[in-house]
Amino acid sequence: MNVRTGGRRREVSVPDLVSRAREGQHAAVARLLTLVEDASPLLHEVMTALAPHWGRAHVVGLTGSPGVGKSTSTNALVGELRRRGQRVAVLAVDPSSPFSGGALLGDRVRMGDHTGDPDVYIRSMASRGHLGGLSWAAPQAVRVLDAVGFDTVLVETVGVGQSEVEIAGLADTTVVLLAPGMGDGIQAAKAGILEIGDLYVVNKADRDGADVVRRDLRTMLSHSERPEGSWRRPVLKAVARSGEGMPEVVAKLAEHKEWLSTSGELTRRRTARAQREVEAIALETMRRRWGSVGEQGILADLAGRVVAGRLDPHTAADQLLDR
Amino acid sequence: MNVRTGGRRREVSVPDLVSRAREGQHAAVARLLTLVEDASPLLHEVMTALAPHWGRAHVVGLTGSPGVGKSTSTNALVGELRRRGQRVAVLAVDPSSPFSGGALLGDRVRMGDHTGDPDVYIRSMASRGHLGGLSWAAPQAVRVLDAVGFDTVLVETVGVGQSEVEIAGLADTTVVLLAPGMGDGIQAAKAGILEIGDLYVVNKADRDGADVVRRDLRTMLSHSERPEGSWRRPVLKAVARSGEGMPEVVAKLAEHKEWLSTSGELTRRRTARAQREVEAIALETMRRRWGSVGEQGILADLAGRVVAGRLDPHTAADQLLDR
Structure with a gap:
C-alpha cells in the first residue's frame, strides 16, 4: 500500500x-x-x-431459500440494531457461484437504507472459483469485522444448496428465514435447515399462509430430537419490508447470545469454527507446495500415473505426503 | 469378510x-x-x-434441476445402452444431503425397468456428513465400477446447487438435462451449467415450450466463448418417458467419447480428476493425524488458542503442519 x-x-x-x-x-x-x-x-x-x-462481536448468520426476502430482512435487522446503538457489519457471501470472480450484487445497491451511516458497513464476497474458498476467506473476513469493533456481524448467504450449512458453521447464531407459499416444509426437510437454525423467522407474515408455515415448522422442530438443556428454537413472524416483528427478532438474538455464553456453547461453536479455518489454511499451504489441480507439479505427476493404472490413489496420496 | x-x-x-x-x-x-x-x-x-x-469405461455425468426428469432419463439411457449390448452401472450421488447417513432413494426402487438384468448395476451414495465426502468416495466408487468391467458408468446427481459442478469433475462427459416451464434460462446462468455441459438434453420435449428452451439455450451457449477446436456442444430433444430421442443421445455420447480421445481432452480430464482424488485422500490422512473438527487433538488445541486471541489462524496452521 x-x-x-x-x-x-x-x-x-x-x-x-x-x-x-x-x-x-x-x-x-x-x-x-x-x-x-x-x-x-x-x-x-x-x-x-x-x-x-476479536471475540466481542455477535456473529449472526442469515439464510433461507431465494425469494424469502433475505436482503430486505438484513436491511430491517440492521435498522433495528442501529436503533439500539450497535455498530453493524454485513458480509454477503455467495458460495454457490464458483465461476464468479467477483460479488454478484453491488455493495452500493445492498446498502439500502443505510447509505452514509458510518456505523454500518456492508461487503459482498464471492468464493472465487476455488473449492474451500468460503471456508478459507469468510471466517477471516468475519474476524476482521469482529476485531475492528462491530458489535454484530451479519453473514448473509446469497446462494442455495449447501451454503446454508456452511453459513451455520460461520455464525454464533443462525437465523433461518422462511416465507408463505414456497413449499417450505419440504424445502426445510431437504436442505437440512431443521438442524442449523437457532431462530426461525416467517417473513412476509402479512400474506396468506404464514400461520400454516409457522405451525408446520413448529411441528417439524418438535419432532427433531434435541439433547436435554438445548436452546428452545423460537419461530417468529415478521414483515421485513415494514420492520414489523424486527424488535422481537433482535430481542431473541440477544437472548440466544446470552444462552450461548452461559451454556458454554459459544466457545464450543467458535472453537469448531476456528478448527475448520485453521485446517483450511493448512490445506491451502499444502496445495501451494503440491501444485494445484490442473497445474504441473508433484500432484500432476502422481495423478498421471494413477490414470495410467500404474499407481493406486492411496499410494499416490502417501507419496504426496512423504515429500 | x-x-x-x-x-x-x-x-x-x-x-x-x-x-x-x-x-x-x-x-x-x-x-x-x-x-x-x-x-x-x-x-x-x-x-x-x-x-x-481401470480406464476403459466411459464415465457419463447426468445433472439438472429437480423436476427435469433425471431418474427417468437415467432409466431410458440405461435401456438404450443395453440395446447396444453394453454393461451399465449407475451411481446416484447426493452431495447436498450432508446430514443423511445413507442414500435417499432405495436402490431397488431406482432399478426401474432393469430389475434382474445382470448387466445393469445401480447404487446410491450419500456424502456421509463430512465435507469432502463426495470428492473422496465418489471417484473411487467410479474406479471400482470402471475396473470391474462396466462399459458405461452413469453418475447421476440427486442434489442441487454446487453438486452439478462437482459431478462435472467426476465425469468424462457431462449431460445437462433441462425441461420446459422451469425458468431454465436463469437457472442455467446461475448454476454455471453453461460451463459444465458437453451435451444438453431438453427432456419432456412433447410439452409446450421445449423449442423455446432449446433456442434460448443455444443462444446462451453461442455467447459463451470457447477456444478454437472445442467440442461443439449439441442441444438435443428427448422424451425420456417414452424413450424418444434416446438413440440420438447415446450416439452423441459415443461421438463425444471419440472426440475426447482424439483431442487429448480425455487424459486431461482424467488427470485433473485423479489430482482432486489424490489430494482429497491426502487431506483425509492429514485429518486423521490432526484430529477431526469437533474432536480433541492438536487441531482443537490450536483452535482454542485462536478463539482466545492468543494465536492467529495462520500461525496455527503453520504449527499444525510442522508437527
Missing part, C-alpha cells in the same frame, strides 16, 4: 491500517477485507495484529 | 473379491463399494488390485 506523504511514497504499515480500521475508517476496513480476499502474504501479519481484539 | 466353507470361517481375500466382481457378481461389486463408502483400511489393497483394469 502506498500513500503520498510530503511528496514521497511511504508504506502504510499493517498496525497503522488496523488502527485506522478500528477508528471506524471504512476505507481501511475495505483494504483489510481485500487482503483477505486476495489471500495476501500480509494476511498473516494482519491476523496477528487483530487477534487480541 | 467371512464366509462359511466346510463348517469353518474363512477370509475372502481382496484379489478373490476383485475376481468375483470382474466376473459380474453383483454381491462382490456391492461389497467393494461398501469398502469405499466405509473408508475401509482394505481400500488401499482393493485399489492396488483394480488399478491395472
Whole structure:
C-alpha cells in the first residue's frame, strides 16, 4: 500500500491500517477485507495484529431459500440494531457461484437504507472459483469485522444448496428465514435447515399462509430430537419490508447470545469454527507446495500415473505426503 | 469378510473379491463399494488390485434441476445402452444431503425397468456428513465400477446447487438435462451449467415450450466463448418417458467419447480428476493425524488458542503442519 506523504511514497504499515480500521475508517476496513480476499502474504501479519481484539462481536448468520426476502430482512435487522446503538457489519457471501470472480450484487445497491451511516458497513464476497474458498476467506473476513469493533456481524448467504450449512458453521447464531407459499416444509426437510437454525423467522407474515408455515415448522422442530438443556428454537413472524416483528427478532438474538455464553456453547461453536479455518489454511499451504489441480507439479505427476493404472490413489496420496 | 466353507470361517481375500466382481457378481461389486463408502483400511489393497483394469469405461455425468426428469432419463439411457449390448452401472450421488447417513432413494426402487438384468448395476451414495465426502468416495466408487468391467458408468446427481459442478469433475462427459416451464434460462446462468455441459438434453420435449428452451439455450451457449477446436456442444430433444430421442443421445455420447480421445481432452480430464482424488485422500490422512473438527487433538488445541486471541489462524496452521 502506498500513500503520498510530503511528496514521497511511504508504506502504510499493517498496525497503522488496523488502527485506522478500528477508528471506524471504512476505507481501511475495505483494504483489510481485500487482503483477505486476495489471500495476501500480509494476511498473516494482519491476523496477528487483530487477534487480541476479536471475540466481542455477535456473529449472526442469515439464510433461507431465494425469494424469502433475505436482503430486505438484513436491511430491517440492521435498522433495528442501529436503533439500539450497535455498530453493524454485513458480509454477503455467495458460495454457490464458483465461476464468479467477483460479488454478484453491488455493495452500493445492498446498502439500502443505510447509505452514509458510518456505523454500518456492508461487503459482498464471492468464493472465487476455488473449492474451500468460503471456508478459507469468510471466517477471516468475519474476524476482521469482529476485531475492528462491530458489535454484530451479519453473514448473509446469497446462494442455495449447501451454503446454508456452511453459513451455520460461520455464525454464533443462525437465523433461518422462511416465507408463505414456497413449499417450505419440504424445502426445510431437504436442505437440512431443521438442524442449523437457532431462530426461525416467517417473513412476509402479512400474506396468506404464514400461520400454516409457522405451525408446520413448529411441528417439524418438535419432532427433531434435541439433547436435554438445548436452546428452545423460537419461530417468529415478521414483515421485513415494514420492520414489523424486527424488535422481537433482535430481542431473541440477544437472548440466544446470552444462552450461548452461559451454556458454554459459544466457545464450543467458535472453537469448531476456528478448527475448520485453521485446517483450511493448512490445506491451502499444502496445495501451494503440491501444485494445484490442473497445474504441473508433484500432484500432476502422481495423478498421471494413477490414470495410467500404474499407481493406486492411496499410494499416490502417501507419496504426496512423504515429500 | 467371512464366509462359511466346510463348517469353518474363512477370509475372502481382496484379489478373490476383485475376481468375483470382474466376473459380474453383483454381491462382490456391492461389497467393494461398501469398502469405499466405509473408508475401509482394505481400500488401499482393493485399489492396488483394480488399478491395472481401470480406464476403459466411459464415465457419463447426468445433472439438472429437480423436476427435469433425471431418474427417468437415467432409466431410458440405461435401456438404450443395453440395446447396444453394453454393461451399465449407475451411481446416484447426493452431495447436498450432508446430514443423511445413507442414500435417499432405495436402490431397488431406482432399478426401474432393469430389475434382474445382470448387466445393469445401480447404487446410491450419500456424502456421509463430512465435507469432502463426495470428492473422496465418489471417484473411487467410479474406479471400482470402471475396473470391474462396466462399459458405461452413469453418475447421476440427486442434489442441487454446487453438486452439478462437482459431478462435472467426476465425469468424462457431462449431460445437462433441462425441461420446459422451469425458468431454465436463469437457472442455467446461475448454476454455471453453461460451463459444465458437453451435451444438453431438453427432456419432456412433447410439452409446450421445449423449442423455446432449446433456442434460448443455444443462444446462451453461442455467447459463451470457447477456444478454437472445442467440442461443439449439441442441444438435443428427448422424451425420456417414452424413450424418444434416446438413440440420438447415446450416439452423441459415443461421438463425444471419440472426440475426447482424439483431442487429448480425455487424459486431461482424467488427470485433473485423479489430482482432486489424490489430494482429497491426502487431506483425509492429514485429518486423521490432526484430529477431526469437533474432536480433541492438536487441531482443537490450536483452535482454542485462536478463539482466545492468543494465536492467529495462520500461525496455527503453520504449527499444525510442522508437527
